[in-house]
Amino acid sequence: MGGPLPSSNEPGVANLNSELGPFTWENDEVRVNIPYSAAGVSTTILLTSKFTGKIMLLDIGDGALRDLLAMGRLDFITEIDMIAISHGHFDHMGGLHSLLGFLRMMNRKEMLHILLPPNCVEAIEVIKGFRGVYSETLPFAFLYHELSDGTGFDTDFFKVSARQVEHFGMECPTDEEVLMPALGYRVKVGGTIIAYTGDTRPCSAIEDLIRGADLAIIEATHKETPESSRRAHLSESEATSLAKLAKDHLIIHRIPDIER
Numbered sequence: 001m002g003g004p005l006p007s008s009n010e011p012g013v014a015n016l017n018s019e020l021g022p023f024t025w026e027n028d029e030v031r032v033n034i035p036y037s038a039a040g041v042s043t044t045i046l047l048t049s050k051f052t053g054k055i056m057l058l059d060i061g062d063g064a065l066r067d068l069l070a071m072g073r074l075d076f077i078t079e080i081d082m083i084a085i086s087h088g089h090f091d092h093m094g095g096l097h098s099l100l101g102f103l104r105m106m107n108r109k110e111m112l113h114i115l116l117p118p119n120c121v122e123a124i125e126v127i128k129g130f131r132g133v134y135s136e137t138l139p140f141a142f143l144y145h146e147l148s149d150g151t152g153f154d155t156d157f158f159k160v161s162a163r164q165v166e167h168f169g170m171e172c173p174t175d176e177e178v179l180m181p182a183l184g185y186r187v188k189v190g191g192t193i194i195a196y197t198g199d200t201r202p203c204s205a206i207e208d209l210i211r212g213a214d215l216a217i218i219e220a221t222h223k224e225t226p227e228s229s230r231r232a233h234l235s236e237s238e239a240t241s242l243a244k245l246a247k248d249h250l251i252i253h254r255i256p257d258i259e260r
């Protein structure tokens, strides 16, 4: 640590490193916005259909609500159709309670679907807690759906298939590997396919997810490929080589530079 702190008119940590976003991508059918993505901090990905205006979120990290508002958007209050959470680590679901609270405050009426890996206890407990506290005064209905490997869930606007990927964190405190419930997603918006790895080490499922996609959103937490196979993330070179399976790609989930 060291060095001067930014003065008030300089960008905050989120903007010091362009590898952390924002990222955008679009074609005729869909716009992708990733306001911010950093390993161990937060990742939120927005897919917006250009035809229907409907929005899907892939992960909902801390600050997702602030990021949405900072983009100057209020359409999400009514237009978010679905949130797909890749796994229960805080940097992927820490913004869920805030967003649900905001939607309640703004009197949303539309149904909301939340997709999760099976037994994703971190997100399920947030959902149950929120519902328990506000059940009498909740203006909108929401359902959560636990997706196992190879299953999917469709709304009128987004068609989602899920693959189990290989990830763990502090669930794995001993030498014995304990994988956690973790999914990657492949989403069809009109005729466009967007693939998202979530957090994962190399595994065949992510190749299936990415292959032929119009856009692959790939995590690359490690700068260098670790020697050990006992790990939970992809490296930049692995992400770059996986990217060749898709028509286009964005690389996200880098380690933020906190040495200032």
Ligand SMILES: [Zn+2]
Residues within 6 Å of the ligand: 039, 040, 089, 091, 092, 199, 253
């Ligand atoms: Zn993560």
